[in-house]
Amino acid sequence: MSEASSTRETSMETDQEGREEQDTDRGGQRLVLPEDGHGWKKYGQKFIKKIGKFRSYFKCQKQNCVAKKRVEWSNPDYIRIWYEGSHNHASSTQGTSSSAANQDSLYAQVFGSDQPAASRTHHQDA
DNA sequence: AGCCTTTGACCAGCG
């Protein structure tokens, strides 16, 4: 994998739309994803043993939307959401169609407070 | 009936 890209990490606690959805599906691992005002379609989930965390892959449902969403977590208390790409439409809740819908994307939300002091690039080796 | 979710397998890139 590479790191160079339009993917950056920004740790900030922005739970203004904190929406919790408890899912007790089955012995699986569902998460509580905050409502972004967009429709996301989950297209994959894998466990990254490299970091010992689960990673979910979401894609914007809009056809003109190439926005992607990635979520990685090791426990329901520590979730890392990472947005990639930009939307081609204003958010459902964002009537403020500010042309800002062209941001390079990328902003992560960190839940919990067990953040490992480090916003570096994944550079670690067991 | 439609939509979304979940799991597995496959592929590609890099070491």
Next chain:
DNA sequence: TCGCTGGTCAAAGGC
């Protein structure tokens, strides 16, 4: 060259 990881797609099931 092979192996491994990460990422994506596909299909099935469930609500």
